[in-house]
Amino acid sequence: MTVAPISPHLHGYALAYPGGDGGRDLRFDFLRGFAMLSVIAAHLEMFSWFNFLFWERLGFVSAAELFVVASGLVLGAVNRRVFDKNGFEQVTMRAWRRAFILYRAQVVVILLVTAIAALGVLDFTALTTFTDRWAGTTYLLTPEPADPWMTQLGQAVLLQRSPHQIQILSLYIVLLAICPLLLWLLRVRLLGIYFALTWALWFSEWLAPPDRLLLGMQFEYAFPPLAWQVLFTHALAVGYFRAENAAWLASAPRRGLVISLSVALWFGFLLLAQASPNPSFPNWARLPLLAPDAFLSLYDRHFLKDQLALPRLLNVTVFFVAFYALLTWFWRPIARALGWLLIPLGESSLYVFLMHLVFVLLIDQLPGYFDHVPSFDAVWPGEIWVDTVLYLATVLGLWLMVRSRFLFGIVPR
Template identity: 30%
Template sequence: MKINATLPDKGRDLRLDLFRGVANWWIYLDHIPDNVVNWITVRNYGFSDAADLFVFISGYTASFVYARMMLERGFIVGATRLTKRVWQLYVAHIILFVIYIASISYLALRFGDSELVNDFNVAVLVDNATETLRQGLFLKFKPVNLDVLPLYIVLMGLFPPVLWIMLRQPNWTLAAAIILWLVSRQTGWNLSAYPVGTWYFNPFAWQVLFVFGAWCALGGARKNMHIINSPITLYVCVAYLILALVMTMAGKFPAFGDMFPQWLYSTFNPNDKTNLAPYRFLHFVAIVILVIRFVPKEWPGLEWKIFDPLVVCGQQSLAVFCVGVFLSFVGHFELSMSSGSLFAQIFVSVTGIAIMTIVAYYISWSKRQDKPLKPAAPKAA
């Protein structure tokens, strides 16, 4: 079958690293409740948030990395490399899962805070620890804030055949993903969770963002630059972002929300994150269009030193994400046990981001040490 996708240019795209670093920092801040600093994150000013960005970039990067390998070395090699990555993600999740619930349980006992296990959805461990841990291995039991990585694991695990088809029929693959997303919303398809309920991030819905990212990477964005650069597209995107800002603020401030008709307010509030509401997806698409239009791959600003910490955090995304999730629990606990003052909120936020950045720089340095040194050039006679 003919290859109809356009492979990305070789070489690293710093935009991916930069925005993946941004997503990791935002996820950390958003996971700490009653924290004034998380007002800097995008979730407060529109329908989508850092989770949407994380899933989109994951799909974009997976195609960016594995599409060429699949074409040059065959489906089996590409699929096995993807499977290897899925295994790395799974191991990281299990390690984080064990450390997370052990820390929560220890602190709850150490400080006599019985509500802590309820706040983080680990109370079921007390009643049935063995079955709960077993369900955790199957990704069905997830403490609070440990929902994104299992979603990523499932999407990556199912990606090999999707990538094979997308290389040949990218537009039809995206269309199929959109249909699956809309059907899942109508039928209520979702994976079951333990002990009750369903996944917070419905994989049948959220896969559309992952596939959309892959579609953009494999030429979808490049082939539609005439639409992206159209003045009409710009006006529509800006108008929609303004609408999203207004409706999000209406949901956060009841007095402001009362100014709007109920039918308009209720259309966007509450924000349906679990099943990826259409207005949420369109909000993220509008952001992607503006970024592609105004932040090209060759933008000199990507080399600015001020962005280095974000870029490095994006390059070491998995480790930084896991550290950030754990630190968000530590930050939440620290604020709940202290006065929760403005200074404490800023301190917890800045300290957590600093630790995540230090971890990223250390891993980058450590990887460089593993590479063999280049032989010194011979001195001229």
């Protein structure tokens, strides 16, 4: 991943990101590290002070969307250079090789979790099941222990069952599998076909019957591929035409308009998110902008994560633009304060993503954890501090594992 030179208007600005001709773009690593903090807050099903930041409090955006957008941008930019130097065959092999690495990692995790859980030594329900705390319904996510071993193996190999914490890997595998075709369409400038295809697939998801599984994989309940590909394909195109986009934004008025509009829209979404009647948060943490019923009706129509309606897509877009602009303009103080933590987590995001399951499992062994709806009222005033310490211990533990390169020769990065 190369660093794009910063715009000429930032040269000499002491706080800005120091662009160059080579090396990694640390802004993407920083953003992925930030997204990992959100992933950990979501998968540690307890209420800490960090929930006020990461449970859709910065707008209607999740870590999954940030990862998909960042991946598309990076793949588009990197593979354009690969296309120029080595051609379509190398582009295809790179994408499919990465898809196989993700596939192998997910299958191994499924089989390990299933086998170790069957021993009964530890309580693996945090990984083998998903419980809808509000409905009180529990779903088995890993292969059924009573099934024949061939059935269990088949479900793992076909990615039909998987711990919900890593199901998004299945989406990445699908997206990487079709990535060469998408890059070829961009290469030959068939942009009309490219965007017509991606939006046709998006609309087809809206017209499909509820809970229809296109591939027969569990990840489709949370990340329907026909809907979620629209994030990836647009990010891929933006990354592929990064130089052209930078040239278009070289105009100061145009650049200022894009950034100002994005920041203003993101701030509007942020304010709207504070009106959520989510009972996990106390009344003092809400803004009375909408009546609870009105907010829920609006949210269910336009902001559900699995559907990715246009307003949510817009929220993701402006959040990413605003975040990236913030990092570009104020990189040095931000990196000095948080870069030591977030950049290593982002550089090894796949490793962190896989290894955070260990911490989820260990915390689940504590009596009473993950057994109730996580809410501020349930943990105030004492337990919220314990939960916050557990969250920080998980983040710092993963950071130490990355810094010490623990099992780097086994666990992919």
